[in-house]
Amino acid sequence: MVALGTGLALTGCAGGAPSALDPAGAGAARVANLWWLLFWISVAVFAEVMALLTWALVFRRKRRVRVRHGQPLRFVVVAGAGIPLVILVAVYAVGLRDLAALGDGPGPDAPTIEVTGHKWWWEVRVQGVDGATANELHIPVGEKVRVRLRTADVLHSFWVPQLMPKTDLIAGETRETWLHAERAGSYRGQCAEYCGTQHAHMAFLVVAEPRPDFDAWLARLGTPARPPQTDAQRRGQQAFLQGSCAGCHAIRGTGADGRIGPDLSDVGSRWSIGAGAVPNDGGHLGGWIANSQTVKPGNYMPPQQVGAGQLPDLIAYLQSLK
Amino acid sequence: MNARGGIAAATSTEALTTEQPVGRSAGWWGMVMFVATEATLFACLIGSYFYLRFQHGGPWPPDGLTAPTLARPLLMTAVLLPSSLPVVWAERGIRRGQRWRLRTGLAVTLVLGVTFLILVATEYAEKLREFTITTNAYGSLFYVITGFHGFHVLVGLTMISWLLVASLRRGTFGAHRHDRVRNAAIYWHFVDVVWAAILFTIYLSPRLS
Amino acid sequence: MSTHPGPRARLAGGLLLWYAVLGGAIAWAVHLIAGWSVDELTCAGGSERVGALPLRTAIGLAVVLPALATVGALLAAALLWRRTARTPQGVEPERRVGRSRMLAVVGIWLNLLFLTIIVLGGVALIVLPPCQR
Amino acid sequence: MSTTAASTPGASREDLARLEERWAERPSLRSWFSTVDHKRIGRRYLVTAALFFVLAGLSALAMRTQLARPESRLLSPQEYNQLFTMHGTAMIFLFATPMLFGFGNFLVPLMIGSRDMAFPKLNAFGYWVFLFAGLFMWASLPFGAAPNGGWFAYVPLTEERNTPGLHMDVYTLGLLFLGIATTAASINFIVTSLKLRAPGMSLNRVPLFVWAIVATAFMVIFALPALNVDNAMLFLDRRFGTHFFDPEHGGNVLLWQHLFWIFGHPDVYIIVMPALGIVSAVLPAFTRRGVVGYALVVFAMASIAIISFGVWVHHMFATGLPPLSYGFFSAASTIITIPSGIQIFAWLATMLLGRLVLKVPLLFVIGFIVTFVLGGFTGAMFALTAFDQQVTDSYFVVAHFHYVLIGGALFPILAAVYYWLPKITGRMYHEKLGRWAFWLFFTGMHLTFFPMHLYGLFGMPRRVYTYPDEPGWGGWNLVSTAGSYLLAIGLLLVLIGVIHAVRRGRPAPPDPWGGDSLEWSTDSPPKPYNFPVLPQVHSLHPTWDDASRTSMTEGATDDRILARGRQTLVTSELDGRRERTVEMPEASLQPLLLALALLVFFTALLFAWYPVAVGAALVVASTIAVWLWPPRRPDQELGVSA
CATH class of the missing domain: 2.60.40.420 (Cupredoxins -  blue copper proteins)
Structure with missing residues (x-):
């Protein structure tokens, strides 16, 4: 049952x-x-x-049932050892075959x-x-x-x-x-x-x-990463390069070559921020830059002192990196 | 009895159903089990040594350290291994009720054991100038394995001195009461035998291959 | 068959009983430790030879010799089983024979089981290349 | 079947009075701390382990509550990681093994017809160490300094540079401390079972529960050192800068895993084996016959105990070792299923031939069979390297080991609680309450853990403090959480049942079930000296056979009453031939003192107060020296010639 x-359940719920x-x-x-x-x-x-x-x-369970003191060893040996042995040896062989296949x-x-x-x-x-x-x-x-x-x-x-x-x-x-x-x-x-x-x-x-x-x-x-196209993006790039971002992150072709955090040259096209922590959209990106500790507590990126005016530019720039 | 008759006798129902082991005391079993678990401890340490050595590959000892010299370890072996003999002699003595043999044998072993520890100390004084426990994994293994064994020698010597002090009093050990002597002796033999394994692992094996 | 074996025969018999019970277990332990460590450590060293022997042969020895030792233990257990089938007349009835009989059954099964494991290990040796990752 | 054995003792009234005087401990504060009675110590093990079980269980409930919904923020990751580590560590080390050792402590001397364990003071010492080590580890949690590296604490995550703070020092030192208790208890079990069996109890008449405890104890002796070496090396790495696990300085991170699992896999059986022994002990009473294939069951236990040492690499199938090495371990891991199969079918055969009396303990045994078999299937699957690589470290493995450990240990433990409650407390439990507890627990257990198979296969990794809302994850997790609350209610009912029994239960007769082993032939609860007359054993089911029973009544001889001192009988290892009587030690405060000194020692190491540690070590050494100091005897008795 x-x-x-x-x-x-296995066939019904796995889709997606x-x-x-x-x-x-x-x-x-x-x-x-x-x-x-x-x-x-x-x-x-x-x-x-x-x-x-x-x-x-x-x-x-009936009260009248007679207790039998026999030792049906054949039953125990066949059902408990014989049949399992046959199954296990066969399964072991299949397992070895698949192991070899995974090594190929x-x-x-x-x-x-x-x-x-x-x-x-x-x-x-x-x-x-x-x-x-x-x-x-x-x-x-x-x-x-x-x-x-x-x-x-x-x-x-x-x-x-x-x-x-x-x-x-x-x-x-x-x-x-x-x-x-x-x-x-x-x-x-x-x-x-x-x-x-x-x-x-x-x-x-x-x-x-x-x-x-x-x-x-x-x-x-x-x-190299896509150069900034709009003014906002250009200001964002400047903020990126002059602020503390470049100390840890790299963007190809800009001089930012930090190796501590992820390379951000194509960050705008990625599926998420923080390796699956939140979706990659402007709001989450801003939240991440301001204080990623509230998004992914314990990660190695400290909260950033970014002026309220700079943040939208930075977001615009990073989102343009596709 | 010829060989064939011997085999027939040994495979008779009588012989096969002989109780073996039999007649040991609870204390004996306790000590043997304790030694068994301690021996496994040393086996794990020595296994770790070889695991790290072979996983490391390349020259061993690594990082340009020199392989240990043999003169002192062989001297240490010459001091420690024979130290089991006076214990055996002492134990046999007390089984016959001869307390003087117990005292003398224990005293001789004590001297040999202390000599061994002094030699370990001089060995360390020299080695510490070349590398320490924090130099690399080899250093860690060297000091931890030999140090752990040294600690066991110390514990064994504490037992021996404890026995010696107890045997100096009257009314402690005799032909009918010597379980503690036997148990301490088992432990001391164990400490000895482990040294042979350590001699091979730490001092001889780097010279092989 | 002598009914009053001497002390040496008794000692040998008593030890033979333990070989019959635990021989396979010890052989398997040797097989496993030798097979695994020789394989993993030799491959880690980047070589496929152990001294003069090719790695496969060396591991093969670690399969065959323990298997033979296990067969020996199995035979000893079978002998013990036969010797304890009937209670001998006279001295000390029942208890120790019953005890040995149970150990014989345990021994036969243990040795069969360990033989199976060693043989399966041998199959793996035939099927898998020793150093592939 | 006897229910009257204890009421017609073979010992005279004077003998009984003398025995009482020699063995009884007057209730006082001092005796509470100094007792060496295996029954009191066994009860303490049970109560203390149950306390740690509650703590570990509450940790699990907190975790399940967090996981009820995706992206929940009830617990911070730091809190969650400490909780799951403490949950696993405590369940394995502080609950399962001590609980089963508690039953062992209480039952082994009774089952083999002895008056105490071989080393009663060592036994008391083991309990105190267990208690202190458990408190030592749990005390870290309120300070947020609890271990947080998972119960198998893989390096390099657990090294100082990745996990600074006391967390992992608590883990390494706590387990080293606890290891002393486990080792001491194991040696005690082995020696007790080898030397203190009642005369006539040859190896083929030893109760299966005792076989299980002995097999377990042997596993502990040979497995625990690997864990101790591992923990010692990790502590040295963290505290004193050694490089055992540091690949940059010649160390190797897989060394940790090898040593840990050389211990860790036998440990699974260290937990399950005594529980299987419980099943073999409970079945005869409720099927009215002995377990089918006694020798086969003994074989199964022996072979599992041995093979369990050769399967450890199947925990490392994803680490990229050579496949041929995997082949060897895969073979052993596959074949280890067979002895378990033999046991399962031996029990089924027993049930098919006997007459079932469906009381609560049997219900739990049936629950055990259903659950454990399911866990066994997934266990055999993990033996196959290719499949293992897909599902290891996912929720599938979480499902698997909860089926094995709850099925293989907790169900039997609960069966044991109900089965031996009359013997331990002298009171009967409430049957209906017990049935409710069983059904809630059984349903809750499967509701909690069965879905884990599913979301494991659907790709959810284990040890995540939260998860995204992938299809199939959120819903099934909610089911698991609901199930865990049901399970908790079931366990609460067990607790209520025990308290109810102790306070209001009917007084229990010596043998309420018609059991077959010797504990049922003495009072409930047993007198401090266990048996007025030590039995002469004539069969595998001594309480069911007349000769053994009468040996304690009409057939009683003075050399089995031993009322002149605090004495018990020593017999030969294999055949249980009578060898001599031995004097047993009196109550003493030394075990407590020694354990306290060790507590100071480990606490000092934890906080790096090394001079204090040295002082404590000296106290340890001198306590042992005094403990073992030979008593003075006249030269004649000693047999001294010179």
Whole structure:
């Protein structure tokens, strides 16, 4: 009963969530298939156990029932060891096959995306491209892309449920995984290894897009940020460069080259502020700049002394960086 | 008895159902279990040493530190390992009710143990000039493992002196009452055996390969 | 069969009983520690050889030798099981034979179980490349 | 089946008076602090562990309330992170193990027919250390200095530079302190079960609960050192600048994980195993027959105890080690399911052949089977590396281990509470109240944790203080929260039931259930000396067999009454052959003093008052020296020749 309920719930409610049961790529698809195999085996065995339990409860409670002192060892051995052994060995073999499949990464020519975990955001670079972005990486649809994982501080874990199982980011070492998406779309990922105060807000987005769009993203990543177009944006840029912002953040082509916080060269186009803390719109951006501690308590950006007149300019400038 | 007859005898129902282990006291089991958990502690430390060493790769000791020299550690071994013998001799003595053997044996072990600790101190005095516990992981391992063992020697020596003081009084140990002697002896043998493992790990293994 | 084995035979028999019960467990522990540490540490060092041996052969030894030791323990447990099938006449009835019989059953099962694990580990060795990440 | 064994004692009135004089502790403040009676100590373990359970449970309720809705701001992330760390740490270390050890303390000597544990003073010492260590850790919470690195405290997050302050020092020192208690209790259990069994209790007649406690104790002996080494190294790293876990200076962060899980996985079974023993102890009374396949169940416990040491890397399947290493651990993790399966089917067979008496303890056992089996399925799934990498560190794993731990430990613990309440307090509980408690708890438990499987699969990671409103997350989280309140009400009813029983319950007969093991052949609650006559055991179910029962009445012999001193019997390790009588220690304040000195020692280390710590260490050493000082005896008795 419980198990059937699960079945319904699993198929009914997963749509739209970053669900491991709604795979969009080769890695996650294998695991989803494995899950359904395991699920149905579990349902069958659970039904068996419940049937025996019910039998006992229904027929062995009567006062007249005769207690039998026999030792039905064959039953215990067959049902408790024999059948499970067969199932487990089979499942173990399937598991090994899938493990080997997950190890079957991209060829040497595949693009390599370098992801560095920070408390609490993701720095994204592409091998051979001189530029960085944050909390968002693009991959071409239908191709395997190598992802090289490092951490700048504590352990994190790189997890895109719809595309690929987790790989931890280990301090002092480099790990590799790969991503593959069969259909275009945006896939939510999140840090899965507890990493301190704001572990909850360390999400990222994997955007799978056709190869030309991916190439365009690569090109944008390697070129200077869009220069300011309006007066407000120009004043905003000035405020950015003269204020304390540039000490921590970089914007390509402006001389701002701080490496402590995320590179902001394309901040206007990002899906969120604070690695999934709030949506990326003017109001939230202003709130973040004024005092990000109210938005994402504990993060490393101190409240900024920005004049009330400067804030709209700064917002306008940052939003124009697409 | 020939070999074949021996095997037949050893695999008879009688022999196979022999109680083994049998007849140990509660105190003996308590001490053995305590030593077992302590031995696991040392195994974890030594395992950590090799784990860090092989994960580190490259030359070991790292950062241009020199591999430990062998002269002093071998001298320390020569002092510590034989120190189990007087304890055995003392224990056998008290089993026969000979209190003088107990006192003499314990005193000799005490001297050997203290000598060992003095040698550890001179070793540290020299090493501390080259690296400390905070220099790198190797330094941390070196001092923590040897220091932890040194602490065990100290605890063992405290037991030995405690026994010695107790044995100087009348009415404490005898042929029928020597559980405490036996338990302290087990602990001291353990401290000795662990030293052999540490000698291999800290002093000999960097010279291999 | 001698009914009054000497003290040495008794000691050997008593120890054989524990080999029958725990032999597989210890063999498996050796297999696991050796297989895992040799694999992980050799790969961490960037080599695929342990001394003169290729890594696969070295790990293979860590599978085969413990498996053989476990088979030995299984045979010993089976022997113990047969020897305790009937209560012998005379000295000390029942209790210690019953106790040994139970240990024999436990031993047979333990050894079978550990043999299975070691064999499955061997399968992994055949299927998976030792240093792939 | 006997219900009258205790009312016709085989010992004479004079013997009983002498035993009373030797063993009874007069109620006084001093005796409250100095007691060494395993039954009083066992009760204290139970009450104290229950207190810590309430605290950890309230932490969980606060967390569930925060998670009821997406983007909730009820708790700050700093508060939430301390709460979930304390919840996990306390449930594992301060509730589950001590609670089960409490039952062990109370029951093991009774079940094996002894008058106390092998080392009664050590037993008292263990309790005080447990109490102080628990208070030491919880005291940090009101100051906002509680551990906040998760119960497995991964480095480098828990290193000084990432988590400054006392948080993780409380964790490392608290667990090192507590480890002393757990180790002491384990050694005591092993030695007690090896040496103090009643004559005739050979290994094949040892109650399954005692087997479970012994297997657990062995796991503790060999697993806990790994945790202690780990914590000691972390403390040294944080406080004294060593570099064990610092990759920039030759350290390695995975060393922490290896050592932690070498302890951590056996610890899962350290918690579950005694609970499985409880199930095997409860079933015979309510099925009117012994558990099917005694030897198989013993085998299952032995094999789980051993294999549990070889599966730790399955907690590290996402750390990127070579897949072949994973293969070995995956094999062991898969196969460890089999002994559990054997036990489950042995219990089912027992129920299918016996006559079920559906009282509250059996209800909880049935709840255990349903829940634990579900947890077992997901457990077997985690053995498969590929699947594990997808769901580890998600709410799926949270669901899994709550099914295993609540199913595998809490259900049996509650069964045990109802089953042995008459023996412990001498009072019967209220059956109807118990049934209500069961159904609320059972429903609440599944309502809370079943949905976690779902939102785990839907991609929600664990240990987040809040979450965005993704489809399938918000709604199911609300269900979980509602369930957690239901669960809490069920547990509240258990508490009310216990209080009601103690205050108003009917007096309990010696054997209200018709149980099979020796504790049912003595008074409820047992006299300070447990048994007027130590039994001679003739079978696996001594209370059910005439020969064993009469050995305590008509067959009573002086050498099993032992009224001339504070004595009990020592028997041989395997066959339970009688060896000699031993003198048991009297009540003493030394255990409390020693534990207090250790408390000062660890507190001083926490606040870096090192001279105080050295002073406390000297007090520790001298207390032990006095404790063990040999009593003076005449030379003749000692057997001294020179």
